[in-house]
Structures are given as C-alpha cells and as structure tokens.
Amino acid sequence: MRTLGKTRWLLLLLALAAHRAARAQDVIIVANPEMRVSVITPEDLRAIYTGARSQLPDGSHVLPVTLKGGPAHEVFLMNYVKETPDQFRTAWRKAVFTGQGAMPRAFESEAALLQFVASTPGALGYVSRVVPGDKVKPLSVLPPPH
Amino acid sequence: MLSGTHLLVVLCLVSSLCAQDLEGIQIHRFATQGFLFTSNNNYLSMRSSQGSLQWTDGGVSLVDSLSDHLRVGIQLHMYQLGDLGGPNIQVDWASGDYRVNDHLGFRAGKVKTVTGLFNDSQDVDAVYLWTLLPQSMYPIDNKSFLLSHLGGEVYGDLRLGGRRGDMQYRAFAGQANLDSTGGYVKQLADLGLVFTNPPGGRTYGGDLRWVAPWNAFTMGSSARVQAVDGTAPAGRLHVPPVVITSHYVQFNHKKYYAAVEYRREPINPTIIIGQTVIHSPADQHVWYVMGSYDISKRLQLGSYYSHYINAAADSSLPNNYSKDWDLSGRWNFNDYFYAKLEGHFLHGTALGYYTSTNPGGLQPRSNMLAARIGFSF
Numbered sequence: 001m002r003t004l005g006k007t008r009w010l011l012l013l014l015a016l017a018a019h020r021a022a023r024a025q026d027v028i029i030v031a032n033p034e035m036r037v038s039v040i041t042p043e044d045l046r047a048i049y050t051g052a053r054s055q056l057p058d059g060s061h062v063l064p065v066t067l068k069g070g071p072a073h074e075v076f077l078m079n080y081v082k083e084t085p086d087q088f089r090t091a092w093r094k095a096v097f098t099g100q101g102a103m104p105r106a107f108e109s110e111a112a113l114l115q116f117v118a119s120t121p122g123a124l125g126y127v128s129r130v131v132p133g134d135k136v137k138p139l140s141v142l143p144p145p146h
Numbered sequence: 147m148l149s150g151t152h153l154l155v156v157l158c159l160v161s162s163l164c165a166q167d168l169e170g171i172q173i174h175r176f177a178t179q180g181f182l183f184t185s186n187n188n189y190l191s192m193r194s195s196q197g198s199l200q201w202t203d204g205g206v207s208l209v210d211s212l213s214d215h216l217r218v219g220i221q222l223h224m225y226q227l228g229d230l231g232g233p234n235i236q237v238d239w240a241s242g243d244y245r246v247n248d249h250l251g252f253r254a255g256k257v258k259t260v261t262g263l264f265n266d267s268q269d270v271d272a273v274y275l276w277t278l279l280p281q282s283m284y285p286i287d288n289k290s291f292l293l294s295h296l297g298g299e300v301y302g303d304l305r306l307g308g309r310r311g312d313m314q315y316r317a318f319a320g321q322a323n324l325d326s327t328g329g330y331v332k333q334l335a336d337l338g339l340v341f342t343n344p345p346g347g348r349t350y351g352g353d354l355r356w357v358a359p360w361n362a363f364t365m366g367s368s369a370r371v372q373a374v375d376g377t378a379p380a381g382r383l384h385v386p387p388v389v390i391t392s393h394y395v396q397f398n399h400k401k402y403y404a405a406v407e408y409r410r411e412p413i414n415p416t417i418i419i420g421q422t423v424i425h426s427p428a429d430q431h432v433w434y435v436m437g438s439y440d441i442s443k444r445l446q447l448g449s450y451y452s453h454y455i456n457a458a459a460d461s462s463l464p465n466n467y468s469k470d471w472d473l474s475g476r477w478n479f480n481d482y483f484y485a486k487l488e489g490h491f492l493h494g495t496a497l498g499y500y501t502s503t504n505p506g507g508l509q510p511r512s513n514m515l516a517a518r519i520g521f522s523f
Binding site: 043047052054059061063082084086087089093096098099100103 | 172243248269312
C-alpha cells in the first residue's frame with residue numbers, strides 16, 4: 001500500500017515535470033516556406049521581435065507576426081524575447097508613438113497566424129503545434145556560436 | 147478649432163476600442179487626464195496649490211508600411227498643462243523612414259530627437275510608471291521643443307558578433323523651434339518678450355548605445371547642439387550653440403528596472419529688452435537615479451531622485467537648484483487603461499515655476515501629489 005502511494009506520487013511528479021517541459025517547449029517557430037534559412041538563433045529571434053533587426057543573417061527581409069495572447073504567446077515571449085506580454089506591448093507602443101516602428105501584426109488564433117505565414121513571403125511566427133498540411137516551414141532554434 | 151476635450155472625445159469614440167490595422171495602415175491612440183496638488187507654490191503653470199485638473203493630453207498616430215523598406219507615418223498631439231499648450235493640435239512627428247538594411251536607415255521630416263534615455267518618448271505617458279519623468283532632465287513644460295526637429299536622422303544597428311551584443315547609433319540634424327505655447331516662451335513673455343514667431347535654431351547631434359546580448363542592460367551617450375534666436379517687438383533672444391551631453395545606464399530584467407542618467411548643459415543666453423541687455427549664463431548639471439519593481443501584472447511601484455544645480459551661480463540659493471524625491475505607483479486595469487499616483491518632495495525652485503502663477507514669490511520647499519489616468523491602444 002505504501003509502495004503504491006510512493007509510485008503514485010512519483011507518477012504525479014513525473015506528470016507535472018512532463019507538463020512543465022511540454023509547456024516550455026510548446027512553441028514551434030514557423031516561417032513562410034520560401035524562407036531560405038532553416039535555423040535561427042535565439043538572439044536573432046529576440047532582435048527581430050524587439051524591432052532591432054528586420055533581416056535574417058542571410059540578408060533576407062523578415063516580417064514578424066504574433067498571437068494576441070494565450071499560453072503560446074507568453075511562452076514564446078518569455079523563452080525567446082525575455083519579456084512579459086506587458087513589457088513586449090509597452091516596448092512596441094514606445095516604438096510606434098515615437099515613429100520608430102510599426103507594431104507586428106497580431107492574430108487571434110494560431111490558424112489565422114499559420115494562414116498568414118503560409119501566404120506571406122518573409123513572414124515569421126510561432127504556434128503551439130504544427131500538423132501535416134500546414135503550409136509553413138518549421139525553423140530550428142539553435143544556440144549561437146560561442 | 148478642435149478643442150482638447152473634443153480631441154479626447156474623438157479619440158475615444160472614433161472607431162472601435164482597439165488599435166486598427168486598415169489594409170496595413172495602423173492607427174494608435176492615447177489620452178490622459180492628470181491632477182496636481184502642491185502644498186506650496188503653483189507648479190508647471192497650474193494653480194496646483196488649490197488642486198488642478200488642467201492637465202490633459204492626447205494623440206493619434208497613423209503608420210503605413212509602403213514596402214519592406216519604406217514606412218511613413220504621422221502623429222497628431224494636443225496637450226493642456228496649466229497655462230501651457232492649448233486647444234491647437236500639433237504635429238508631434240511626421241516622417242518617412244527608409245531602412246536600407248539593419249545597419250543603415252534614414253528618417254526625414256519632423257522626427258523625434260534622441261537625447262538620453264527618454265527624450266524622444268517623454269510624451270508617451272502609457273509606457274512609463276512615472277506620472278512625471280524626472281523634471282530636472284525631461285521638463286514636461288518644455289517637452290514640445292525638446293521632443294522633435296525638422297530635418298532628418300540616420301540610424302542603424304551593428305552586431306558585434308558572438309555574445310558581445312549590439313551597438314545602436316542615431317545621428318540627426320535639422321531645425322528646432324520653441325513651442326509658441328510652451329514653457330520657455332511663457333517665461334520670456336513673463337520678462338516682457340512676447341514673440342509673434344517662435345524662436346528657434348539649428349540642431350544636430352547623435353546617440354550611441356550598447357545593448358547587451360541578453361537585452362537587459364543598455365548603456366550609452368548622447369550629444370546635442372542647439373542654437374536659439376528670435377526677435378520680438380520688444381527685443382530679442384540669442385542663445386549661441388549649446389552642447390548638451392548625456393550619459394546613461396539602464397537595467398531591465400523580469401520584474402526589476404533601474405536607470406541612472408547624467409547630463410550637462412552649459413548655456414549662455416542673451417536677452418535684449420529695449421536698451422537693457424541681460425546675460426544669464428548657466429552651467430546646468432543634472433542627474434537622476436530610478437528603480438522600480440513589478441509587484442504583479444497589474445501593479446508597479448518605483449521611486450526616483452532627480453537633481454539639478456546651476457553651477458554657474460550660487461547653488462545654495464533655492465532658485466539655483468531643484469531636488470526631487472519621488473514615490474510612484476501604477477495600476478493597470480487592463481491592457482489599455484491605467485491609473486498612476488505619485489508623491490513628490492520638492493526642494494528648490496529652479497525648475498517648473500512661473501512668475502505669473504506665483505506672483506507672491508516662492509517657498510523653497512513643496513510637497514506634491516500627482517495622479518493620472520490614461521488609455522492607449
């Protein structure tokens with residue numbers, strides 16, 4: 001009985017850990033299929049989503065888009081932009097109201113974001129999952145060279 | 147003429163309550179209403195010792211990305227701050243922005259002027275915790291003059307490679323005129339110089355900052371040269387080119403924010419009224435240190451100390467210094483609507499006071515309560 005109880009606790013902890021890991025890795029970076037690159041660094045992602053850069057290292061123009069909210073949006077911002085949704089919105093408001101940028105286009109749903117990315121050259125976004133049939137190119141996120 | 151109240155109503159009602167994107171044209175709006183109460187003296191040309199609501203501003207911006215490289219936009223702005231500002235709608239900025247690549251871009255038209263951490267965004271209340279930015283460096287009664295210039299700028303981002311972060315640069319040149327309804331013009335009017343055309347002059351300068359690879363840390367320096375000349379029926383104003391230098395460090399990580407900035411502004415204006423020539427040299431040393439913490443998603447708390455002295459004069463006299471302790475709080479009702487409350491402990495009378503609203507003279511110390519509500523979408 002005691003062993004069963006321990007096993008239950010272990011299973012519960014494992015499930016929780018798996019859930020947290022799944023949440024942390026839940027975001028897939030997606031790009032328009034015509035995009036030449038297949039990998040991107042976290043630094044490039046951050047620079048693109050903070051507006052510091054509008055090009056990939058190969059020189060091609062990139063058009064970042066976002067979700068309006070939800071877990072995937074929060075996970076993406078925390079993991080790659082290192083900002084909360086509030087900080088992200090504030091930074092872009094500052095850029096917009098000082099004439100230094102235009103806010104990335106934001107979508108209510110992942111389906112709408114995927115559709116836009118699939119049909120817009122240079123578009124870059126993120127979703128919680130991709131299924132066969134989605135006409136986007138998943139990008140690998142690699143650590144930068146040391 | 148469209149009044150401030152009308153503009154606010156238009157901002158609130160026109161279209162839906164969210165930023166719009168009409169076939170690529172983005173429309174964003176903000177509006178705020180403030181309240182100021184001081185224990186002594188009337189501050190910022192408001193009758194603040196009786197409690198004043200004469201503090202309103204609002205703006206609307208339109209941005210259109212015409213191509214991957216070219217963007218155009220305009221921002222209209224209105225403010226009323228005591229006797230300053232008024233119902234006239236000003237063009238905050240209106241520019242074309244051509245970004246050749248990440249290393250090189252150009253803006254031309256009426257563009258925001260970069261100086262230090264906040265100069266170009268000091269009118270965007272929604273992005274700050276503070277009800278009033280440190281007034282020693284970002285005087286709200288003169289923001290329209292300092293905010294932007296007619297001309298252009300070149301900008302870019304240079305990757306340093308590996309984990310060395312980025313260097314970001316901006317360099318500008320053009321013409322900046324005093325705001326005919328702003329603080330400097332009012333102070334000159336109090337002296338007897340009433341300008342029919344706002345004084346102004348050439349300006350140029352730049353900013354160079356290092357952004358750490360983890361984005362949390364920024365440090366940099368700015369320089370700005372500004373000359374001002376103007377002729378009024380009763381006399382004239384001449385300010386030879388002033389070199390304003392600014393150095394700053396900013397840290398922003400998760401719930402923590404901290405910044406420190408130092409600026410020096412030696413100025414030697416000459417005011418001629420009839421046969422009287424007034425030289426009033428000043429060597430302004432200004433700094434502030436600030437910090438804040440996000441208690442929760444909705445609540446932010448912070449504090450700053452702001453310091454100003456005129457080293458060219460007897461800086462022990464209250465009219466040659468200004469020291470301000472601030473305690474601030476901000477509550478976000480939702481993504482668009484917020485309220486702020488702030489306490490100030492002001493020592494010295496060098497900044498923010500006008501003879502016309504303090505005819506009985508000034509007390510060297512005053513406490514102040516400032517509150518502001520606003521929305522931005």
